[in-house]
Amino acid sequence: MQNLATPPTPLQTDVLLYRIVVSCLGAAMLIALIGAIALVVIDKETPDVLVAIGSAAIGALAGLLAPSPVRG
Template sequence: MKTTIDNTFDDFKTALNNNPKLQEEFKEDPVRAAESMVTTNPKDTDSWIYRIIVLALGLSVISIIAGLIVISVNKIPLEEQLVTIFTAIASGSIGALAGLLAPSPKK
């Protein structure tokens, strides 16, 4: 039987303390019992993590583009370094979005 735990040692201890059958399995063969445990990763189960990151990166790209459009329409003088910084932030955000939204290879 597979025992599912979070990816923390505290959850492992709790599962071991609360499950007498798991305790017996560890007494008989600790290696086999440890291999029967399945860990969950919050990235796999919590979709809000990706939603928040994608939203933040998307908003940064959109705000930089909108800001540069407003600056160019109003003919506000800008230093070259500031435009370079905006370009670096926007391109980094686009790259991060591409990395997050690209399908991951199957194991």
């Protein structure tokens, strides 16, 4: 009988790729946060695109770092 298990995905086998993606998303989140704070300090309005980029980076990080559900 042949083992028909699915091969591992690159996310499971390539640790460097995973770290690069998490680092880039974290950097985007921090840059958006620092930019928004800097704009508030100098009494400027925070652009919606800056908020959208920060929110998307946080959501992507949450999706990558959350444990996947186990199918039974």
